Amino acid sequence: MPDVVVQPTGVSPADVLAVARGTARVTLAPSTVEAMERSRSIVDRIERDGRPVYGVSTGFGALANTFVAPERRAELQHALIRSHAAGIGAPVSREVVRAMILLRVRSLALGRSGVRPLVAHALVDLLNHDITPWVPEHGSLGASGDLAPLAHCALVLLGEGWVLGPGGERIDGGEALRRAGLTPVELSAKEGLALINGTDGMLGMLLLAIDDAAHLFTMADVTAALSTEAMLGSDRPFLPELHAIRPHPGQAVSAANIHRLLQGSAIMDSHRDDLAHAVQDAYSIRCAPQVAGAARDTLAFVETTAARELVSVVDNPVVLPDGRVLSTGNFHGAPLGFAADFLAIAAAEVGAIAERRVDRLLDVTRSRNLPAFLSPDPGVNSGLMIAQYTAAGIVAENRRLAGPASVDSVPTSGMQEDHVSMGWAACRKLRTVLDNLTSLLAVELLAGVRGLQLRAPLTPSPAGQAALAAVGGYAGEPGPDIYLAPVLEQARATVSGRALRTEIESTTGPLN
Structure with a gap:
């Protein structure tokens, strides 16, 4: 390096x-x-x-x-x-x-x-x-x-x-x-x-979070596509002309990703012209680009804020070239605190909508003929039932963490510092939200792959096939219940790592 x-x-x-x-x-x-x-x-x-x-x-x-x-x-x-x-x-x-x-x-x-x-x-x-x-x-x-x-x-x-x-x-x-x-x-x-x-601690955490969020938001498009395919959803809501009429840039990017990921799928082709197919998919599928796209636009704002801070003088006092040494308020972390809070809200919602897709995949009344809890033998076996419980608990924690830290000023230093930013706390909890988002996408990745496996002999998209190969290597095929915690840990590593994304991009082209 x-x-x-x-x-x-x-x-x-x-x-x-x-x-x-x-x-x-x-x-x-x-x-x-x-x-x-x-x-x-x-x-x-x-x-x-x-x-x-x-x-x-x-x-x-x-x-x-x-x-x-x-x-x-x-x-x-x-x-x-x-x-x-x-x-x-x-x-x-x-x-x-x-x-x-x-x-x-x-x-x-x-x-x-x-x-x-x-x-x-x-x-x-x-x-x-x-x-x-x-x-x-x-x-x-x-x-x-x-x-x-x-x-x-x-x-x-x-x-x-x-x-x-x-x-x-x-x-x-x-x-x-x-x-x-x-x-x-x-x-x-x-x-x-x-x-x-x-503001170096706040900025350091924010820059690390930006890198994590950019990757996770792309992986959220991947897992959304897997869930859509497994639930016999439609790819029509992701057509570019439907997003051009609401020109939020992040939305267009996510829609393009999901649409590309769904192409070349025998599963999608099997019901494309079926009159009995639902006219509209649920919001958690159809509105995936709107939510993930809004998160991407929030991330773009945060990136701009961090870029400005990287060229900022935040010391106090500052020594000016003309010899003056003047006190400033540039050290106040409000810009970074606000940015971290905004991004935590966005990331929490990306995780929340992913959990809703998981719940739909597991519900026999809504999953379009997939077995209950994605188990071939439900009753004796519980499948991914408790994995969804875990996801629900994480969503609840993220909702608590999405509450802004930056509005919670506590005066200090004999009232000299009578308004503080709480930016350090905002950035710390943002990193926790993103770690939680990794777990939520891991659960959806496993559920989406299980759903695609259960659609056999129909073959998924090239992206779906790459996910089947990656996750199937440690999760196996649908069957009797297994010890799930190690599988979920490996799914977390798959989401946070770059190998699966690289393999998918070798077939679809670069994802944004």
Whole structure:
């Protein structure tokens, strides 16, 4: 995997994924170092002049009017990191921490934070030596950015705090640096504040969620097509001319995907001109593009928001090229909190409509001659009955998680920070919703494949055949009940992975 070179203009979403989920190493461009040196020279000049400037020669938050003597300013920065590393709970995942660190490097690289290049190099060293700070899941309000999570990362630079071990255990931060041949950093004026005042945790989680959602929304079209085919549904509602008259772009994309996935099917051909066939399919089939398409359009908005944040200066105060050091509110996470909440709502509904298709497939009165619960011998056997219970429970949880976090401000810091974004919480629950969506699509994938198997000897579409081959390898053919939990876990891996999608696209062409 090629190196990620951090430029003074920042990094791309692909860069973040390559570092968070891949093995890419990180380097700073020479122009980045120059930009940081210019910014630092302004802070050094302020230090020499003795002017009171927030974050340089004063306290923080509600203590912003407290002047700090020059000889205690380094102590101030170290105390800031220690006091703000006050999170609690289980550690967040390695990929989130790595994304967060890279994004903090990105923020410093923009040359508006007034820190020395060695601070950015120290963060890069954590990434390149695979040192992952232990960052607790609770602590950020998304107000002055992700203060506590970023402080836990910065604390390791000081040779303190904890690091996430390979088995999930906690390792002393100083020991981790020593093992890697690294030395702790001695912070100077403003550098502690610059390490923690940003939206990097929220943005990192959002970028990871965007990548997951884009794939899952395509897989939702795949599972919807399998269910439609298995239930002898019609492909006519997915014709492009019907979606051109309601020109939502996401809807057109999902409809085109589903229509393409259903072509070449003997099952579909078997009832295409049958006068006894239902005039209209149920909403969960016929309106699949409208729901998944609206989710895609929401995702497009979220992508735009994240792209803007990737080029934003979110530190406070910021060091302007003309020498001014000014306080801002750019660290407030409202844009990211709103985006995460919107996407959680959309993803929850993609899962909810999938569960409705599963229920229809299992109901002998609505599945068009499929056996009850997709068992060839219902009664003695329960088939996928309880798999649908599981899906129903997950849908209920997603509905709770779809409630917005971003409206739940709690004032802090002696009412100095009297409105907070809760963006960290919004992004955390979005990732849970997407993980739940993976499970829901896994249940639909298994149910759709079972339905297609039970339509034999009629053959499904090439896409359906690819799904039969992939899922049949671990689920087998319909028959006596089996231990379902391992099968569902493998179905989750099939949904989240890329192998089935790649195999399907080899026959249908690229899915969007």
